[in-house]
Amino acid sequence: MAPSSKAVKQAIHWMLRLRESGNDPVLAQQCERWRNTQHEHELAWQRVTSLQQDLDLRAIPGAGVALQTLETSQRRLHRRQALKLLGGAAMVGSASWLAKDLDTISAWTSDYATATGERRTVHLPDGSLLQLNTRTAVDLAFTEQQRMVRLKHGELMLTCSQTPYKGQPLLVQSRDALLEGFEGRFVVRQDADCTRVSVSQGRVAIHHPGTGELQWMADGQNWRIDALGAQRLAQVDMDAAAWADGLIVTRDMRLADFLAQVSRYRHGYLGCSDDIADLRLSGVFRLENPDQLLQLLPQTLPVQLRQRTRWWIRIERVA
Amino acid sequence: MPSNDSVHTLYSDHHSWLNTWLRSKLGNAADAADLAQDTFVRLLQRHEQLQLNAPRAFLRTIARGLVIDHWRREELHRAYLQALAHVPEGQVPSAEARELLLELLERIARMLDGLKPKVRRAFLLAQCEGLSHKAIAEQMGISLRSVERHVADALYHCYLLRYEDER
Numbered sequence: 001m002a003p004s005s006k007a008v009k010q011a012i013h014w015m016l017r018l019r020e021s022g023n024d025p026v027l028a029q030q031c032e033r034w035r036n037t038q039h040e041h042e043l044a045w046q047r048v049t050s051l052q053q054d055l056d057l058r059a060i061p062g063a064g065v066a067l068q069t070l071e072t073s074q075r076r077l078h079r080r081q082a083l084k085l086l087g088g089a090a091m092v093g094s095a096s097w098l099a100k101d102l103d104t105i106s107a108w109t110s111d112y113a114t115a116t117g118e119r120r121t122v123h124l125p126d127g128s129l130l131q132l133n134t135r136t137a138v139d140l141a142f143t144e145q146q147r148m149v150r151l152k153h154g155e156l157m158l159t160c161s162q163t164p165y166k167g168q169p170l171l172v173q174s175r176d177a178l179l180e181g182f183e184g185r186f187v188v189r190q191d192a193d194c195t196r197v198s199v200s201q202g203r204v205a206i207h208h209p210g211t212g213e214l215q216w217m218a219d220g221q222n223w224r225i226d227a228l229g230a231q232r233l234a235q236v237d238m239d240a241a242a243w244a245d246g247l248i249v250t251r252d253m254r255l256a257d258f259l260a261q262v263s264r265y266r267h268g269y270l271g272c273s274d275d276i277a278d279l280r281l282s283g284v285f286r287l288e289n290p291d292q293l294l295q296l297l298p299q300t301l302p303v304q305l306r307q308r309t310r311w312w313i314r315i316e317r318v319a
Numbered sequence: 320m321p322s323n324d325s326v327h328t329l330y331s332d333h334h335s336w337l338n339t340w341l342r343s344k345l346g347n348a349a350d351a352a353d354l355a356q357d358t359f360v361r362l363l364q365r366h367e368q369l370q371l372n373a374p375r376a377f378l379r380t381i382a383r384g385l386v387i388d389h390w391r392r393e394e395l396h397r398a399y400l401q402a403l404a405h406v407p408e409g410q411v412p413s414a415e416a417r418e419l420l421l422e423l424l425e426r427i428a429r430m431l432d433g434l435k436p437k438v439r440r441a442f443l444l445a446q447c448e449g450l451s452h453k454a455i456a457e458q459m460g461i462s463l464r465s466v467e468r469h470v471a472d473a474l475y476h477c478y479l480l481r482y483e484d485e486r
Contacts, residue, residue: 002482012474016467020452051474051481055427057420057447065402066420067447070428071440072401073394080390308410 003044010034011044015052023117032120049115056267064308113137114154117265117290119243124149127161128170133189133243134265146171155189157244160202177225178207184219187240194226198240206230248285248293255279255301259315266290272315276303326362329374334359337378344386354389358382388429395424430477441466442473 003011014031021027035042057066114120114132122130125142132138136154149158151174160170160181172179172188176195179188184202188195197204199221205214206225215230217223222233222240238261239249250258256277263270265287279301285293294313297303306314337358341351358381399421403411412420427446431439437459444455452466459466 008478009471009475012471012478016452016471016474047482048474048478051478054481055430055446055477057423057427065399065406066424067443068402069395069398070424070431070443070447072398073391074428074439076394076398077387077391080394081387314410 001040001043003040003047007038007040007044008048011041011048014045015048028118046113049113053115064312111138111140116267119246124161126166126168126170129159131157131159131244133157144168148173151175151188151190153190155187155243157185157187157241159185174225176227177230178209180205180207180214185241186217187244189240194224196240197223197225198236200241242284243287246287248287249283250285251282252280253282255281255303255315262290262293269312269314270294271313272303273317276301276315276317279303326359329362329378330359333374333378336375337382340379341382341386345389350389354382354385357385361385391428392425395421395428399424430480431473434473434476437461437465438469438473438476441469445470 014034018024018027018031031045035045112120112122112130112132114134114136116135118132118134120132122132124130124140124147126147128147130138130149133155136156137152138154138156139150139152141148141150145168147168148171149156151172156172158170158172158181160183170181172181174188174190174195176190177197179186179197181204182202184204185200186202186204187198187200189197197206197217199217199219201219203219204217206217206223207213208215217232222236224231224233237251237253237257239247242249248258248261254277255272258281259270259272281297281301283300285296287293291313294305294315297315298305298318302318303315304318306316308314334355338351338355341354342348345351345354358378361381399417403417431442434442441455441459441461444450444458445452450458452463452470455470456463456466
């Protein structure tokens with residue numbers, strides 16, 4: 001069912017207020033309450049935020065000249081139409097042009113989703129706790145036979161309820177793997193080329209796609225799973241669960257990798273020049289204001305920020 | 320969905336006329352041939368029955384939309400290249416990034432078609448430049464309330480276009 005125009009207008013109103021306030025936490029809470037009062041509200045919200053992301057120029061390098069390009073071309077187009085085509089008659093647009101990529105559709109058909117920089121906590125019917133990190137979409141399928149969380153994109157943390165729940169396994173399906181949580185807490189992240197799993201407490205199993213055999217992952221372990229199989233990582237350069245506390249915690253992480261992580265929490269282009277990509281970074285960084293976090297970099301590394309627009313930041317070596 | 324027969328009849332009766340009409344607008348035979356072809360493809364994709372009382376007016380309506388799309392693309396490319404000329408060397412985006420941006424700009428430009436200039440401007444200042452509503456009000460010399468209304472109106476307009484098919 002499509003949401004009513006009233007719900008859509010309210011969703012737009014909330015989205016703009018939040019954006020203007022710089023994601024004020026009190027307002028964010030009120031907005032979340034509004035989303036939770038009716039399913040229609042949530043659906044309208046999903047659509048409006050995905051539309052907003054559709055129209056988001058900031059994620060694309062070189063968008064600094066977008067406004068000028070749009071305004072200039074529009075003026076010229078009008079002149080051309082007036083001169084050569086229309087002579088004042090009404091304009092005719094073709095409306096079925098808009099590409100609908102899969103992520104966009106998945107965001108508003110999902111049961112729960114988060115926007116860029118948003119984190120969200122969902123209490124599942126069995127008492128488990130589901131936390132969603134930035135730009136994440138999940139579906140829930142809780143049936144008589146199983147409890148399934150489908151991670152469509154992004155990252156989640158699942159804290160399994162203490163008691164077994166009606167004998168139904170608690171499953172997480174990502175693009176690359178079917179996981180089963182038995183106890184404790186674990187993080188699953190869907191990357192472009194693989195799924196990453198980190199177990200904070202307890203134990204988790206990967207279901208082997210062919211045989212159904214279980215591969216166990218224990219406390220403190222990190223795994224990488226792709227089409228070729230599951231592989232335990234000896235060492236990781238980032239604490240996989242720190243985001244749930246609003247932090248990025250790195251150990252000897254490449255600057256380029258660090259920036260790729262920070263990009264997940266903010267709009268726009270963020271990158272660095274090749275000659276500093278391999279500089280290493282260790283530390284604890286607060287996520288609540290990623291742009292402020294970036295200002296800290298020149299204090300520890302021989303780098304400087306070049307900011308052309310609010311959404312275009314490039315890190316370069318200090319001359 | 321119109322039957323292939325009726326489109327076929329339209330094609331054989333009016334294709335060369337449409338071609339000539341398009342060439343007079345575009346001044347280019349190759350583009351005209353492409354858009355004439357596209358016009359008939361659009362017809363085949365339509366869901367409703369064809370209204371054949373005034374076939375040429377009908378074809379012209381579709382072709383006109385395609386001509387505008389074509390020009391919009393051209394103007395966007397031209398304006399973008401001119402804007403890039405002022406970007407410092409070393410910060411010029413890659414060819415791939417440029418294509419991506421142009422594609423998105425085209426989508427946005429089409430979506431904003433038909434909006435009042437002030438509504439459009441307020442929306443773009445918020446969307447492209449990331450200005451706060453207050454800063455937009457100052458720059459445009461209008462009230463904060465108007466800015467808020469304009470930005471919300473533009474988004475709602477885009478929403479209707481974007482989700483038209485699902486309603």
